[in-house]
Amino acid sequence: MPSQTKPLYQICLIGSGGVGTIASVVLTKSNLANVTVVLRSKFAYVSQHGWEVDSVDHGQLPRWKPHRIVSSALDAAKDGEGQPVIYDYVVVCTKQLPERNPVVDMLSPVVTAGTTTIVMIQNGIGIERDVIKKWPTNAVMSSVSHIGSAITEPNIVTQVGRDVSKMGPHCHAGLDDSESTRRAKAFVGMYCAGGASVCELVDDIQKARWEKLLWNGTFNTVCALSRINVGELQRSGGRETMLVPMMWEIWRTAKATGHELPESVVDWMAYRLPNDCDYKPSMLVDLEEGRPMELEVILGNPLKIAREVGVEAPNLDMVYRLLQVQQWQIDQGKLSNGA
Amino acid sequence: MPSQTKPLYQICLIGSGGVGTIASVVLTKSNLANVTVVLRSKFAYVSQHGWEVDSVDHGQLPRWKPHRIVSSALDAAKDGEGQPVIYDYVVVCTKQLPERNPVVDMLSPVVTAGTTTIVMIQNGIGIERDVIKKWPTNAVMSSVSHIGSAITEPNIVTQVGRDVSKMGPHCHAGLDDSESTRRAKAFVGMYCAGGASVCELVDDIQKARWEKLLWNGTFNTVCALSRINVGELQRSGGRETMLVPMMWEIWRTAKATGHELPESVVDWMAYRLPNDCDYKPSMLVDLEEGRPMELEVILGNPLKIAREVGVEAPNLDMVYRLLQVQQWQIDQGKLSNGA
Incomplete structure (x- = not known):
C-alpha cells in the first residue's frame, strides 16, 4: 500500500459549481493538500x-467529500x-460578478496578506x-479552464468533458516574478x-x-442576445457579419496590451x-434561467482596456x-425559466 | 342636398391594413375620386x-365599402x-418588404407609364x-403618416389615433418639378x-x-431586439447608452444627404x-408574431446611404x-405567437 503523504498545502476552495467541485476532487486526490471547501446553499445536504x-x-x-466542508469563508478561517x-x-x-459579489469581499476572511x-x-x-x-504583496494566478461539468440538484456532479486548463501567474510589482x-x-x-x-x-x-475571450466575447454574448445556440447563429450568417469582426476587435485589443495572438486563431475559433x-453558451443559459450574466468581465473590462x-x-x-x-430585464424578473 | 360631384380621379389603393383602410375611407369621402381597393386575403369577406x-x-x-373592391391588381387594371x-x-x-414583395411588382398592373x-x-x-x-417619367410622392389604426379579424377597423400626415413629391429628373x-x-x-x-x-x-426615422431606426429596432416596450427600454438606461447615439448617426446621415434637421429634434424624439x-413598436410586434420586419427600409437602406x-x-x-x-429566426419559424 502506498503511504499517505503528509499534506503540504492548506487550500481553501470557494465556489462549488461544476468547475469548482471537480477542482476540489483534483486537489484532494493529489494527496498534496488539505482541502477545505466553502459551500453555502448546499452545505447542509452535502456535508x-x-x-x-x-x-x-x-x-x-x-x-465523495473533500477533507472539510464549511458553510462560509468565516468558518473556513x-x-x-x-x-x-x-x-x-x-x-x-x-461566477465572476464584480458588481454584485466582489471576489475580494468573498476571499477576505481566508486570505493572509503576504502569504496566501x-x-x-x-x-x-x-x-x-x-x-x-x-x-499587493500576495501571489495571484489564474486558470483558463475548458471542462464540461455540471451539477444536478441536490448533489450530483456530472463531468462529461475532460478537465483541460492552462494556468499561470499574474506577475506584479509587489512580489518577485520568480516567486x-x-x-x-x-x-x-x-x-x-x-x-x-x-x-x-x-x-x-x-x-x-x-x-478564450475570442470565444466568450463573441459566441457567448451574441448567442445570448439573439437567444439562439451556436449552430443556429452560424447558419444565420451572423458569424460572418458579427462574430469575426468582433473577434478582430478583441485580437487588436490583446495585441495593443502586448499579447499578440497568431492571426490564424480567429479563423480557427470562428470555424x-x-x-x-x-x-x-453560458450567458444564454443564464439569460434563459433569469440569472446574472458574467457581462462585466467578459465585455465590460475588455472594453475599458480597449479604451485605455x-x-x-x-x-x-x-x-x-x-x-x-x-x-436589466433579468434583474426586474422579466426573464426567467426559459425565453 | 349637395349635388354629387363627378369623380375627377381614378384611384387604386393597395394594402388594406389599419393605415390603408382609413386612407381608402378618406379618399372615398373626398367625393373627388373613384376608389378601387385591392384586397387579397380579405376579398371574399369584405366584398x-x-x-x-x-x-x-x-x-x-x-x-362600409369603397367604390370597388377587387382581389388582385390584375383585376383592378x-x-x-x-x-x-x-x-x-x-x-x-x-408593409415595405423590398426583398420579399417588391412594390414595383405589386404596382405593375395598375401603373400607366408617364401618367399614373x-x-x-x-x-x-x-x-x-x-x-x-x-x-422614370411618372410622378412619385410619399406620405409620412402618424395614425393609430388596426384591423381586428375579419373586418373591424378601429382608428384610435388621428390621421396626421405630411406628404410631398419625390422630384426627379424624368419629370418637371412643378408637375x-x-x-x-x-x-x-x-x-x-x-x-x-x-x-x-x-x-x-x-x-x-x-x-421619422429618428424614431423607427432607434426605438422600433432596439425594442424589437431587446423584446421590451418603450417605457422599459427608457427605464433600463438604453435610451442614453444606445438610442441617442443612434439618433445622432441618423441625424448626421440626413445632414450629409442635404436634409439638415434641427439639432433639438434628437432630444425631443428621445424624451x-x-x-x-x-x-x-411595430417591429417588436412583428417579431413576437413571427412576421417579417421592415428591416431593409428602416435600417438597410439608411446604412447604404450612410456609406454613400x-x-x-x-x-x-x-x-x-x-x-x-x-x-432569420422568424423565417425558420423559430419565433412565433409570442416571444
Whole structure:
C-alpha cells in the first residue's frame, strides 16, 4: 500500500459549481493538500451526504467529500478547534460578478496578506486587478479552464468533458516574478498529480485569457442576445457579419496590451464547431434561467482596456450595451425559466 | 342636398391594413375620386360584408365599402366591362418588404407609364428609388403618416389615433418639378377634403422621412431586439447608452444627404414619451408574431446611404446585423405567437 503523504498545502476552495467541485476532487486526490471547501446553499445536504460524482476523468466517486466542508469563508478561517488557519492557496471558482459579489469581499476572511496565493479559475479579462490592488504583496494566478461539468440538484456532479486548463501567474510589482512563478508551478504540479486531464503552466496567462475571450466575447454574448445556440447563429450568417469582426476587435485589443495572438486563431475559433452544434453558451443559459450574466468581465473590462490602449471596438461595445438591457430585464424578473 | 360631384380621379389603393383602410375611407369621402381597393386575403369577406369602421376621425361607418373592391391588381387594371382603367393615382399602403414583395411588382398592373402618380404611404428611407427607376417619367410622392389604426379579424377597423400626415413629391429628373408638385398638391387637397385630421404638403418630404426615422431606426429596432416596450427600454438606461447615439448617426446621415434637421429634434424624439409608456413598436410586434420586419427600409437602406455619403454609423449597423439574425429566426419559424 502506498503511504499517505503528509499534506503540504492548506487550500481553501470557494465556489462549488461544476468547475469548482471537480477542482476540489483534483486537489484532494493529489494527496498534496488539505482541502477545505466553502459551500453555502448546499452545505447542509452535502456535508451530510457528500457528492455523487460521475466523471470522465475520475470515474464514479459515491458520497465523495473533500477533507472539510464549511458553510462560509468565516468558518473556513478557523479550524475545528477555533484556531486561525493560514491558507497557502485560496482557489476561487465562482461566477465572476464584480458588481454584485466582489471576489475580494468573498476571499477576505481566508486570505493572509503576504502569504496566501490566490488562484482564480474564472472567466473574463482583468479579473486579477482588484485582487492585486487589495493584496499587493500576495501571489495571484489564474486558470483558463475548458471542462464540461455540471451539477444536478441536490448533489450530483456530472463531468462529461475532460478537465483541460492552462494556468499561470499574474506577475506584479509587489512580489518577485520568480516567486509568483514558483507558487504557480507548485499549484500546477499539485493539479497534475490530482489527475486532471491536462494542466499546463504557461508564461503568458493573459494571452491565454484573451484567446478564450475570442470565444466568450463573441459566441457567448451574441448567442445570448439573439437567444439562439451556436449552430443556429452560424447558419444565420451572423458569424460572418458579427462574430469575426468582433473577434478582430478583441485580437487588436490583446495585441495593443502586448499579447499578440497568431492571426490564424480567429479563423480557427470562428470555424471550429459544426453548423449543427446545439451548444448553448453560458450567458444564454443564464439569460434563459433569469440569472446574472458574467457581462462585466467578459465585455465590460475588455472594453475599458480597449479604451485605455486606444483600440476601437464598436461592435463589442454595442453588444455590451444591448446585454446591459437584457441584464436589466433579468434583474426586474422579466426573464426567467426559459425565453 | 349637395349635388354629387363627378369623380375627377381614378384611384387604386393597395394594402388594406389599419393605415390603408382609413386612407381608402378618406379618399372615398373626398367625393373627388373613384376608389378601387385591392384586397387579397380579405376579398371574399369584405366584398360581401364591407368594413365595420370605428374611427376617431370619421365616426361609425357600418358595412362600409369603397367604390370597388377587387382581389388582385390584375383585376383592378380592368373595369367591370373588361376595359383597361387608366389610374391617376396608385396608392400603396403595404408593409415595405423590398426583398420579399417588391412594390414595383405589386404596382405593375395598375401603373400607366408617364401618367399614373405613385403615392407611397409607407415606412422607411429610399423606398422611392426602385419606383422612379422602373417608371422614370411618372410622378412619385410619399406620405409620412402618424395614425393609430388596426384591423381586428375579419373586418373591424378601429382608428384610435388621428390621421396626421405630411406628404410631398419625390422630384426627379424624368419629370418637371412643378408637375411633380402639382400632382402632390392635388392629392393632398383630396386627402384634406376627405376629412383626414391633418394632411400637410411639404417641400422636403425626405427631411420628414429622416425625422421619422429618428424614431423607427432607434426605438422600433432596439425594442424589437431587446423584446421590451418603450417605457422599459427608457427605464433600463438604453435610451442614453444606445438610442441617442443612434439618433445622432441618423441625424448626421440626413445632414450629409442635404436634409439638415434641427439639432433639438434628437432630444425631443428621445424624451417625448413617458417612462411608463407601454407601447410596443411595430417591429417588436412583428417579431413576437413571427412576421417579417421592415428591416431593409428602416435600417438597410439608411446604412447604404450612410456609406454613400461617408457617414459612420457603427451602432445602427450592429443593430441591423443583429436584427438580420432575428429575421432569420422568424423565417425558420423559430419565433412565433409570442416571444
